[in-house]
Amino acid sequence: MMNHSEGRTGPNHAKVMGSFKGHALPGTFFFIMALWWSTKSILKYIFRKQKRTCPGSKALFRRAEILEGIVSVCMPPGMAGEQFIPGGPYWSLYKEGRWNQILGWHHFTMYLFFGLVGVSNILCFTINSLPVSLPKLMMSNALFVEAFIFYNHTHGREMLDIFVHQLLFLAVLLAAIVAFMEFLTRNNVLVELLRSSLILLQGTWFWQLGFVLYPLGGHPSWDLTDHENALFLTMCFCWHYLLALTIIGMNYAFITWFVKSRLKRLCPSEVGLLKNVEREQESEEEM
Template identity: 55%
Template sequence: MDKEDVVFSPVSEEYLATDFPGHIFAGMFCIIYSLWESTKSILKHLLKKKKYTYGFGSKTLFYRLEILQGIVILSLAATGIIVSLTLSGGHHLPLYEENHWNKLKDWHHVTVYLFIGMIGVAHILCFTISSVPVSLIKLMVSTAFFVETFIFHNHTHSRVLLDIFMHQLVGLISFLNGLVAFIDFLIQDNVLLELLRSSFTLLQGSWFFQIAYVLFPPKGSPIWDLMDYENSRFLTVCFCWHFALTYIIIGANYAFISWLIKFRSKKPCSSEVGLLKNTEHEQELEEM
């Protein structure tokens, strides 16, 4: 979209202040998480389907990766909470003072990150305590996205048109993500559902980037008219482009991992190489 096609209007510096880094961080978190989850789902599916065991298929390796993933998720969630409580300006405690609630918008973000952190805790528990069912992870993922849907449904009261519209789309993605995660929890081991969930998470991440640059543009960037319906119509189309891009990225990831496994399967492992060398040596001895 060309700059001359965008309708601009002045927006207060207070409104633009510090929400840009918060949305960029949330977007990066969703993108990294979705790519990791999709890669893991594709690997498990292809290894199980083709019965490859070339290093990738070790259960111990997958268990360690799951625990590592839980630690990373928990750390990023804690970082998100710190970012929400420190980069938005002003103090956030106490929660209620001088007859009014204190920065509830940021506490919405803290609540979302709290439930994301619970996903990390579930990862750690499920792969360190044998009595905890692994399906707990998918249940917590579903719960986290449903909580995010509820939070974002009540996140945009008394805000401007474009702000409400873009956050409503985040709520829609969160609901679909939670629904797919819950169906995946009931069905189990369905690679299409897992990849669909990853695509929704990737969509949410890319859309957070879009929100950051539209609602909270960096200094020097053009400011969008947040009350213009034409901009809203354009962002409707833009949202669909984001969705199409997620399918392209997930598809490319599937194709790359599939090629990588096939390429690795054609190369003999070290034990096979040793066996071949021993066989050749025995044949040489027999010919002597």
């Protein structure tokens, strides 16, 4: 996805623009960030239940939000390095009477909006007058922009190339809708984890796109005109989401076990308090 001056051709294939690294890099970014967001949501949920035992957790999460903002601001410019690779646009949008590397500019626009999410994180948790829900709104905006870009990203390509990008568009659009729901609600851990699972799906599917469009290690190329490949990838997309849900579930189980085991070791009396608070909150949620 980074290098749009190079492509792959083969039997029954049109030219496929981009590169494996260009898909693996944003895929890795979204995978790592989804794991972090799910971890943060789970920890906040657990600490809310035992807020009487963790008086410093609010300040800790405030610093974590600022650090997350710094990472979110720094990562997109790194992924936008396609501007400067050999044959890249080098910030030139229009060259020799035509648009220059326009798909690369698509990616840069997507990265720019995720950088704005990081800026909003830093500002909201350093300036008290700003609403703390602003980063959630900016996250929703960034995902909607990404969905819009990928919807219009595949003009003139082969069937399978278009199809795998349509599945990516579906994952991004669902994540955007859930992120907007998260903006409208408050402290709903299920909505937060659902958003994280969809972004995790997005990250792993970026990698799947890389393997489909740019096979490595001498593996045979996919036939981009074969409809059976599309049928397989439909099922594969569901497997990716199952994997995302499994990872989120395992993360929840591990963090819950780790926090409770640490509490039991440091202060056994607080474990009973934690269980009582859990029961109280579950009763309130049922009401």
